[in-house]
Amino acid sequence: MDNGMIGKIEKAKRYAQERTRIHFDALTVTFEGDNNPHTVHYDHGTWTCDCDFFQTRGRCCHTMAIEIVLEGMIPVAEKV
Ligand SMILES: [Zn+2]
Numbered sequence: 144m145d146n147g148m149i150g151k152i153e154k155a156k157r158y159a160q161e162r163t164r165i166h167f168d169a170l171t172v173t174f175e176g177d178n179n180p181h182t183v184h185y186d187h188g189t190w191t192c193d194c195d196f197f198q199t200r201g202r203c204c205h206t207m208a209i210e211i212v213l214e215g216m217i218p219v220a221e222k223v
Contacts, residue, residue, distance in 0.1 A: 162214070163215050166216060167185065167216050168187055169184075169185060169186040169187060170184070170185050171183070172184075172185075172205075172209060174208070174209070181193055181205050183206055183209060185206075185209070185217065192206050
């Protein structure tokens with residue numbers, strides 16, 4: 144491997160530790176729930192999930208789990 148790539152890999156490892164550098168604007172996730180898979184979307188601060196709970200509450204265990212996984216890289220909604 145050339146020195147240029149080695150340097151980039153080292154930089155990538157450092158960046159990966161600095162999560163606040165990374166801001167997710169939008170993403171789509173297939174979430175394997177206990178019963179069914181659910182599709183979760185995040186788009187510039189707005190979450191959607193196709194589970195029943197989300198339809199009435201606007202948050203659900205799927206969106207909140209992803210908020211935890213992506214902590215520091217997406218704005219976290221107000222705690223309920
Ligand atoms: Zn959900």
